[in-house]
């Protein structure tokens with residue numbers, strides 16, 4: 035049985051040394067006032083949100099309405115939500131944080147933060163470091179299952195999205211002091227290996243294989259598939275090979291390991307270029323745990339016989355979840371159930387996040403439901419331990435169809451990264467950088483900016499939508515006109531303070547685009563500030579330099595969380 039961890043208890047244990055998000059700090063002040071205002075409802079949590087209309091203030095407390103609903107008709111002296119709001123405002127403790135308050139609508143209390151407090155808090159961040167702004171999340175350990183390509187098949191753009199999105203989610207959780215296990219759930223088990231191994235033996239009867247001999251694994255895969263489909267005798271041998279492999283025959287295990295290793299080397303090159311770190315625990319790792327896991331589910335009476343297969347029926351779904359195939363073999367779902375069991379019980383993860391294309395939503399929904407029925411996960415969506423499927427849309431080409439290269443193959447990741455770098459380098463050369471910089475600087479910048487552009491172009495979209503891949507747009511730095519606003523310093527300062535809650539929201543909703551939007555706004559606000567306010571040589575030089583420094587710190591952190599390498603010399 036899985037021990038349930040309640041979010042509140044983890045919350046208390048998590049990173050005590052953090053000051054918490056701006057919203058939380060405001061909540062602390064309101065907590066005091068709420069308790070005084072309506073003592074009989076002393077455990078009501080403050081509802082704090084940014085003001086929808088900036089002219090009202092920065093944040094608002096929205097408790098008056100719900101409090102009124104609770105106390106109405108129970109002998110209260112209040113005459114409606116507005117007086118409740120007024121009392122909440124009156125009872126606020128003295129704080130140097132708040133410059134002014136006002137009441138709007140049915141008792142919303144608007145708060146305007148003081149300039150001095152914003153300035154002081156930013157300065158404190160510079161002294162203590164941006165890590166003291168890390169949001170508090172109600173989990174100690176999370177698993178992000180991402181990238182997860184399939185052995186012997188080339189990584190394609192879908193795997194690129196999984197890699198980029200998963201890496202950013204992991205980075206944001208890590209920043210929030212969650213212990214993150216980055217898992218590469220590679221497809222390294224299954225029936226395709228029978229055919230691959232048999233083909234390998236056929237081509238190299240002496241057993242002398244090396245990377246060169248197999249050459250491009252993908253072509254090798256295609257050739258063996260062709261053989262498999264066209265020759266019944268080969269097909270039979272391939273099926274027998276699966277049995278030998280799964281039975282642990284040493285010769286077959288060795289061939290399997292060889293094929294995996296060649297694939298692994300290929301993936302590793304991509305991860306290195308993207309600056310992504312992952313720990314591989316592929317499907318084969320969980321294979322030994324499948325029988326035990328299925329026994330547990332059987333004990334709960336979840337597994338039924340259906341047309342010779344063993345299945346779990348899921349309410350509301352027409353097709354059941356197959357966990358043992360008709361031939362007695364295990365499949366994707368049985369592996370995922372065993373992996374989930376392992377992650378909950380052996381690795382003690384409280385939040386398990388799977389990053390794949392939306393096409394796999396059904397699969398995840400089904401085995402999550404099975405796990406809930408087995409009592410491994412609480413039925414309450416918001417309680418921990420929790421599983422989340424982070425689904426993303428397709429990458430489309432200019433023609434609105436699935437992104438492909440000229441050869442109509444699915445685009446290879448490596449080619450795409452090569453092209454991003456080449457285009458970026460050409461743009462730099464065009465601007466005369468080849469004469470100004472050393473070749474190493476040019477190379478490094480082309481990589482950082484090229485790969486960074488690929489990542490940003492992906493992450494800025496809400497992940498569930500399809501997005502159109504366009505190199506020209508991606509590398510276009512001339513885009514966008516900036517509108518200058520008044521009060522630029524204050525706006526920039528307040529925006530900086532909101533960093534932690536944006537990361538928190540992006541983590542909670544598993545939406546990296548929220549961080550991209552924040553970064554984009556930050557750049558805009560900084561530009562407005564910079565073009566409106568003279569820094570060097572002005573009377574406010576010191577203070578404005580501090581604001582620049584704070585912007586740099588937060589911006590650098592954003593880049594880091596998005597996995598983009600900043601370059602310092604352009």
Ligand code: ARG
Pocket residue numbers: 179181182183184219220221370373388389390
């Ligand atoms: N190998 C799968 C694919 O390429 C993704 C695996 C995702 N992770 C999981 N635990 N099912 O589609």
